[in-house]
Each structure stands twice: as structure tokens, then as C-alpha cells.
Amino acid sequence: MQIGVAYGAFVDTPLATLAASQHGVVASRQLATLGFSPSSIRRMCERGWLFRIHHAVYAVGHPRLTLHGRWMAAVLACGAEAVVSHHQAAALHGLRRAPWSPIHVTAPCARDHPGVRCHVARGMRGRPRVIVDGIPVTSIERVFLDMATVLGRQPLRSLLEAAQRNGSFEFDRVLDAIERSNGHRGIGPLRAGLALLGDSAPATRSGIEILFLELIRAAGLPEPSVNVIAVGDVVDFHWPQFNLIVEVDSWRYHRLRRPFEEDKRRGNRMELAHVMVLRYTDQRLREEPEQVVAELRAAMSRPWAGAAIGW
Numbered sequence: 001m002q003i004g005v006a007y008g009a010f011v012d013t014p015l016a017t018l019a020a021s022q023h024g025v026v027a028s029r030q031l032a033t034l035g036f037s038p039s040s041i042r043r044m045c046e047r048g049w050l051f052r053i054h055h056a057v058y059a060v061g062h063p064r065l066t067l068h069g070r071w072m073a074a075v076l077a078c079g080a081e082a083v084v085s086h087h088q089a090a091a092l093h094g095l096r097r098a099p100w101s102p103i104h105v106t107a108p109c110a111r112d113h114p115g116v117r118c119h120v121a122r123g124m125r126g127r128p129r130v131i132v133d134g135i136p137v138t139s140i141e142r143v144f145l146d147m148a149t150v151l152g153r154q155p156l157r158s159l160l161e162a163a164q165r166n167g168s169f170e171f172d173r174v175l176d177a178i179e180r181s182n183g184h185r186g187i188g189p190l191r192a193g194l195a196l197l198g199d200s201a202p203a204t205r206s207g208i209e210i211l212f213l214e215l216i217r218a219a220g221l222p223e224p225s226v227n228v229i230a231v232g233d234v235v236d237f238h239w240p241q242f243n244l245i246v247e248v249d250s251w252r253y254h255r256l257r258r259p260f261e262e263d264k265r266r267g268n269r270m271e272l273a274h275v276m277v278l279r280y281t282d283q284r285l286r287e288e289p290e291q292v293v294a295e296l297r298a299a300m301s302r303p304w305a306g307a308a309i310g311w
Helices: 013-022 027-031 039-044 067-077 086-091 140-147 155-165 172-177 187-195 207-218 253-255 258-271 282-287 291-299
Strands: 025-027 050-054 057-060 103-107 115-121 130-132 135-137 223-229 233-239 243-249 276-282
Touching: 013 025, 013 057, 025 027, 025 067, 027 039, 027 057, 039 050, 057 067, 057 233, 067 103, 067 135, 086 103, 086 130, 086 135, 086 140, 135 258, 140 155, 140 172, 140 187, 155 187, 155 207, 172 243, 207 233, 207 243, 207 291, 243 282, 243 291, 276 282, 276 291, 282 291
Parallel strands: 103 115, 243 276
Antiparallel strands: 025 057, 050 057, 130 135, 223 233, 233 243
16 A cells, blocks of 8 residues: 555545544554555554554554543454453443553453553453443443452442442343353452442532542441531531531632632531531542541540530
8 A cells, every 4th residue: 555655644544534533543453454564554653653552553643642542552452352341441431530550451362461451251252342432341230340359348339329320320230240240250249339339329419529438438437428408508428426527629629619708607607516527628538548537537436426416
């Protein structure tokens, strides 16, 4: 195939269309289908039109990939049947943030690539694949099973509750996936996680509230009421048995959501009702989780924490 004299020669070509649909990356097997020979692929690499990301996987035009581009490159590197799985799959389904590395991929056979952890699932050949934002990914039910092998009980509960909140959790489909996944190591932990779910997820309104809920669950602290009215105001977290309220916000969100003067009036009402109010920023929750937990334990064990307060 004739190679253009500049990368601009690929504009409005099948190669450009393919790369655009795959977050800027292509596999050598796909290039072969488009008519590019091994020697032409090599010349494009030499001229800076293709950049090697993994063995037989290239970025088109430039190597600066987005996070989704990196995930797509990992999928292509692990074979035609591969799918993003585990942490990255949970992120694609909108359930949690994914770590930068490693990238988890599930495929019919193992492939070894830097920064990629390839899980083997031999029974996946020929099965329909879920596509999210152009990336092949495990079904959300399979995400639950896979994450049950790497998360503790309470983080898994939070993951399931996130699916409840965004409407992607269907109990019957999860049970069906369990029945069809004989031998999967996540079956037992997933059943235990399902047993912790209520009829609906806590009505958290922001990511920082979810982060705080995960933190107290991991520490084994009592479950609070979430976004309820206490002392005449809607509060983030409330433990009536300890006369304790916790408010969580990033600095920017706090300034927008609770104007300065109203915050002072609100604090005075809490003080007069003998309710302790602890406030945490997202920075403290992420950088000082042990100290936050220690403060909560101290607040719950103070002598008058269990005193009955009427409101």
C-alpha cells in the first residue's frame, strides 16, 4: 500500500476512522486487514506516524493516550476476545474510580505486557461482549464477581450500592450470573456482599460522601443515617445514638453549598442541642484516614454520647 508523505495523508482514511473509534490505538492485525504490510507498518513507525504501545499495538499520530486509550491498547494487546475487567471495568460501568495501573484485562489465554494484568477465562470465546465508550468490557454482573475476589466485604457492599444508585443493579441477573459461574472464586464473597444490601442504597449525593461511607465501613464503625434531617437541618451523616453528626465536603463544594453566615447559624443550633458536629474535607479523608477514624471512635465513646436528645 502506498504510504502518504505526512500523517495528514491518513485523514478521512479507513485507518483514521478505525483509530478514532478506538481512542487512537490500533493493532497490527487490524492494520493487516486494512492492507498494510509488516514493512509498511515498520516504515510508519520510523517516520513517526505510528508509536508502539505494546507488542503489535500502536498509537496513531502521537503517543499521548487518554486513560481510555491506554485501556483500549491493553485490550488489543491481549487478543481479539479480550475485555477490560476488574477495577477498570467497574470504572467504565460508573461504579468507582480505577487505579492508574495495572490495567486488568480478561482473555481466553494469558498475555504478558508491561502494566497489564491478564486474567484467563477459557470459556469466553464466542460470547457476546459489552461495549462501553467503544471499549470491550465485562458485563456488570461479571464485574461484581471479579471485584468480589479483590475487595473486602464493606468495599464490595459500597460497589453494589453504587450500582443500585445508578440503576444498573438487577438482583435476578446477579443471581443468574452466580449460577452460571461455577467455580469462580468470587461467588462466596459476592453472596456475602449481597446479604448486606438493603432494599435501596444510601442516598449519598456526592463522591466524597461515598468515600466517607466506605471509610467507616472498612473501620467497622456503626452505620449512620445518610442525608437526613437532624436539629432542623439536612445533615450528611447522623448517629442519633451518639449525638454525633458528620459533615463532609471539598473546600469548593462547601463554599457553594453552605454560605458562611448560614454555616455559623447552623453550628450554633447544633451546639445548643448538645450535638457534636465533626467536619471533614476530601483531602483529610484521602490523606489521613486513620486519624479520621480515631476521631470518630473518640466522639462515639465520649461519656455523654448516648444521652437522649430531643428535637
